[in-house]
Amino acid sequence: xxxxxxxxxxxxxxxxxxxxxxxxxxxxxxxxxxxxxxxxxxxxxxxxxxxxxxxxxxxxxxxxxxxxxxxxxxxxxxxxxxxxxxxxxxxxxxxxxxxxxxxxxxxxxxxxxxxxxxxxxxxxxxxxxxxxxxxxxxxxxxxxxxxxxxxxxxxxxxxxxxxxxxxxxxxxxxxxxxxxxxxxxxxxxxxxxxxxxxxxxxxxxxxxxxxxxxxxxxxxxxxxxxxxxxxxxxxxxxxxxxxxxxxxxxxxxxxxxxxxxxxxxxxxxxxxxxxxxxxxxxxxx
Amino acid sequence: xxxxxxxxxxxxxxxxxxxxxxxxxxxxxxxxxxxxxxxxxxxxxxxxxxxxxxxxxxxxxxxxxxxxxxxxxxxxxxxxxxxxxxxxxxxxxxxxxxxxxxxxxxxxxxxxxxxxxxxxxxxxxxxxxxxxxxxxxxxxxxxxxxxxxxxxxxxxxxxxxxxxxxxxxxxxxxxxxxxxxxxxxxxxxxxxxxxxxxxxxxxxxxxxxxxxxxxxxxxxxxxxxxxxxxxxxxxxxxxxxxxxxxxxxxxxxxxxxxxxxxxxxxx
Ligand SMILES: Nc1ncnc2c1ncn2[C@@H]1O[C@H](COP(=O)(O)OP(=O)(O)OP(=O)(O)O)[C@@H](O)[C@H]1O
Ligand SMILES: [Mg+2]
Numbered sequence: 001x002x003x004x005x006x007x008x009x010x011x012x013x014x015x016x017x018x019x020x021x022x023x024x025x026x027x028x029x030x031x032x033x034x035x036x037x038x039x040x041x042x043x044x045x046x047x048x049x050x051x052x053x054x055x056x057x058x059x060x061x062x063x064x065x066x067x068x069x070x071x072x073x074x075x076x077x078x079x080x081x082x083x084x085x086x087x088x089x090x091x092x093x094x095x096x097x098x099x100x101x102x103x104x105x106x107x108x109x110x111x112x113x114x115x116x117x118x119x120x121x122x123x124x125x126x127x128x129x130x131x132x133x134x135x136x137x138x139x140x141x142x143x144x145x146x147x148x149x150x151x152x153x154x155x156x157x158x159x160x161x162x163x164x165x166x167x168x169x170x171x172x173x174x175x176x177x178x179x180x181x182x183x184x185x186x187x188x189x190x191x192x193x194x195x196x197x198x199x200x201x202x203x204x205x206x207x208x209x210x211x212x213x214x215x216x217x218x219x220x221x222x223x224x225x226x227x228x229x230x231x232x233x234x235x236x237x238x239x240x241x242x243x244x245x246x247x248x249x250x251x252x253x254x255x256x257x258x259x260x261x262x263x264x265x266x267x268x269x270x271x272x273x274x275x276x277x278x279x280x281x282x283x284x285x
Numbered sequence: 286x287x288x289x290x291x292x293x294x295x296x297x298x299x300x301x302x303x304x305x306x307x308x309x310x311x312x313x314x315x316x317x318x319x320x321x322x323x324x325x326x327x328x329x330x331x332x333x334x335x336x337x338x339x340x341x342x343x344x345x346x347x348x349x350x351x352x353x354x355x356x357x358x359x360x361x362x363x364x365x366x367x368x369x370x371x372x373x374x375x376x377x378x379x380x381x382x383x384x385x386x387x388x389x390x391x392x393x394x395x396x397x398x399x400x401x402x403x404x405x406x407x408x409x410x411x412x413x414x415x416x417x418x419x420x421x422x423x424x425x426x427x428x429x430x431x432x433x434x435x436x437x438x439x440x441x442x443x444x445x446x447x448x449x450x451x452x453x454x455x456x457x458x459x460x461x462x463x464x465x466x467x468x469x470x471x472x473x474x475x476x477x478x479x480x481x482x483x484x485x486x487x488x489x490x491x492x493x494x495x496x497x498x499x500x501x502x503x504x505x506x507x508x509x510x511x512x513x514x515x516x517x518x519x520x521x522x523x524x525x526x527x528x529x530x531x532x533x534x535x536x537x538x539x540x541x542x543x544x545x546x547x548x549x550x551x552x
Binding site: 170172173175176177178179180181182186190191194195197275276277281 | 349350351378380382384386387388389397398400401402429430431449
């Protein structure tokens with residue numbers, strides 16, 4: 001630390017941009033092209049099987065017919081899609097709010113955790129198809145019943161992951177906070193919640209998919225009694241009428257919804273953690 | 286050149302902190318410290334030297350208030366007490382690992398103690414930048430810990446300890462994981478800061494060479510149970526630099542200290 005010559009052995013970080021094709025980093029292109037190629041090949045094979053064997057459309061419709069139905073029946077399918085999305089979104093929101101709040105309470109008080117955690121596990125391990133009929137009996141409002149079912153399955157991964165995350169804050173860091181006289185609130189917001197973030201986001205990604213499954217399964221349990229509901233109702237209804245192309249069309253919408261949710265939460269996870277967490281940071285060695 | 290006397294340090298007159306007959310028994314029955322006496326005075330650079338497991342970290346943790354003594358007492362004769370009756374220790378602790386928050390930048394990590402103490406925003410950022418300058422990391426305020434080398438992370442950790450301008454700095458083998466060159470450099474940096482800031486430093490190390498180079502007093506500890514084995518005064522004048530490291534006096538002091546450590550380990 002001699003005066004005069006300040007020895008700076010560390011050079012400031014340098015960032016090099018990766019070359020891009022059509023706005024996509026080059027290294028990401030195989031990740032997009034390969035699954036796309038597989039998808040196209042499968043569609044062609046599907047079409048070929050239907051044409052060569054002359055399979056009637058009410059047994060197995062070709063992909064073109066399914067696409068056509070998707071467009072033709074958009075007027076019926078779209079409102080159902082919106083309803084399914086609404087149920088999912090509401091269930092997920094309540095699951096996040098409830099799950100995080102309860103996890104924070106668990107981390108603040110061992111007694112709360114000891115008392116409530118077993119019941120959270122019971123909710124989780126009981127299959128939703130077994131609970132759904134009861135809920136449908138006791139809850140008059142169909143939408144609310146579906147929402148409760150979707151919430152039950154989405155809630156647990158958020159609760160258990162966030163609880164794990166809140167408790168996994170580095171032990172030395174906790175000592176450091178104690179040393180500097182941090183209040184519980186400071187410790188929660190500056191240490192435990194940031195440390196729990198990767199766990200919470202992992203739970204959210206699972207919960208997103210599960211809330212869709214919960215919403216769909218509950219609707220199946222309701223059967224055609226639940227008139228004018230979501231996409232699962234459309235599948236059931238089309239099934240009774242042997243409208244196989246529409247069953248496929250509704251199924252495709254459900255899958256696409258699931259894929260979108262997964263991608264959105266993966267992107268969110270990457271965006272939030274990209275600066276610091278091992279799972280999202282780009283390693284250069 | 287005479288062998289070193291058992292030190293009669295100025296600490297004894299008016300210590301900053303005094304451990305008297307401290308015993309520490311962990312719940313699993315391990316006796317980590319037995320009848321440990323230690324007094325630390327103003328502007329001392331004290332090293333705790335001893336074999337692995339002799340209770341060096343335990344001493345630092347007890348002094349910092351992390352954990353309770355089983356019997357005996359730790360006094361802060363000149364410190365006031367806060368609302369809960371705890372002494373206001375005014376100390377900082379540099380752990381053996383950098384212990385940085387991976388989600389926070391260098392600046393946010395260094396600012397943390399001030400933020401917890403409720404210092405106003407502009408002032409705390411000003412002071413954090415100053416501490417970062419002291420450890421020669423200016424330009425890296427916005428970097429995340431994972432973008433730093435091991436030595437740089439350690440310096441962030443030191444900056445965070447300095448930012449509160451503590452009276453006492455506790456350091457638990459802070460340079461153990463670093464290469465020799467970096468270690469020497471940080472040794473020199475630390476000595477210079479110690480001289481300019483007028484702190485008291487309690488420094489834990491395994492290394493005889495490091496302890497002799499840095500300290501004006503070395504407490505050699507023996508293990509099972511952990512206790513003070515001997516005290517050595519290192520009377521070489523400051524500032525110390527590379528010429529001290531290669532001097533005959535340094536070699537002699539290291540030899541005596543090694544001898545004492547060897548005896549402590551043979552116990
Ligand atoms: N939390 C704990 N519970 C039980 N025993 C402990 C605990 N912490 C330390 N010990 C024991 O206390 C003794 C002293 O430990 P301490 O960490 O103070 O040693 P140390 O001198 O710092 O060793 P090292 O140089 O290896 O870091 C050891 O025998 C250790 O096993
Ligand atoms: Mg130790």
